[in-house]
Amino acid sequence: MKKKAIKDLIYKMADDELIIGHRNSEWTGLGPIIEEDISFSSMAQDKIGHALALYTILQETFGEPDPDTVAFLRPGKEFKCCHFTEMPNGEYDFSLIRHFLFDHAEKIRYEYLESSSEQNLVNLAKKITGELKYPVLHADTFIHQLGNGSEESHARLQTAINECFDQSLGIFELGEFEQELIDNKVFPGEKALRSRWFEEITPVLEGAKLKLPDIKNEEVGFGGRKGHHTEHLQPLLDEMSEVLTIDPETKW
């Protein structure tokens, strides 16, 4: 039972990383300036790397299929990513805000996992501690700069966060095995994560003169952790696996 709970946790983390990594990589070649294009693409690549590391744990320790199969050949309803990661990029303001909100949560999640009872997760968390500093620094610096920049840059960030904040709470949708993970000291739980996330993002937003929006609907972004997704996920998966599915048996 504990094994099932850990598997569920790893799947949702890995799927989040894979899907947001793919979304962010869609900016490659289209970023606002070349320097930012390189940075954003590189961070997207890191996310795919985290997904691979997590899928590898699932394969080696939990007997799941190999990472390529799991990443590219699973039907959408078996994915556990939250809706927030699936949403199309829209404008750069939304992508930046998503990057800011998601990456803070990601960093805290791995910080918690450094003291998990699941050794595979401890090892991974310790390995990528340093790597996780950069995306948060990048996000905070941009939020600060654009929030304090021009009237337009401030307004665009504020609008973007107003529009997506409720949905971002889908990151913290409780999983089926929440209590079990907490009791077994695998992970202190989404509620703990969410409250530390609030503590971390609030001062950054204040420093950028941005208002944390009032929450209108806590659960508007829920469903992903149970395999219910927005209409945006399947086309993304189809595109991601477009080449592989021509001939899944081919040796590369």
Next chain:
Amino acid sequence: MENSLDPRINRLSLIKNDGSFALEKGENWHTYEVFHLKKRGDHHKHVGSLHAPTPEIALVFAKEQFGRRQKCVNLWVVPSREVYTFNMEDEDMFATASSPEKKYRDASGFKVRDKIAEYKKTHAG
């Protein structure tokens, strides 16, 4: 930016930064020269330049642009406009150091490497 113990250097704090910068209409971003440190104890070496509106963002960009394809433990960014240099046309001013009559000034003229190798060989073990 935070002042470090070394008063010559400002370090970007990963926790917070308070600098903000507003571009005036029509103003270009600045260029920054990037210096890269391969390992502690080495010295920073110039590796290229980039565009950024603030020193903070220049550092953020530099990390991915210059720190991701090779080993790196630290970076400097310096506004290009703060670099003072000679005109390339005045290159002949330096001729003195490379002229054959003044070869004695050429530090590479003192060849000791062979002697050291020889000494190590005879004293080995």
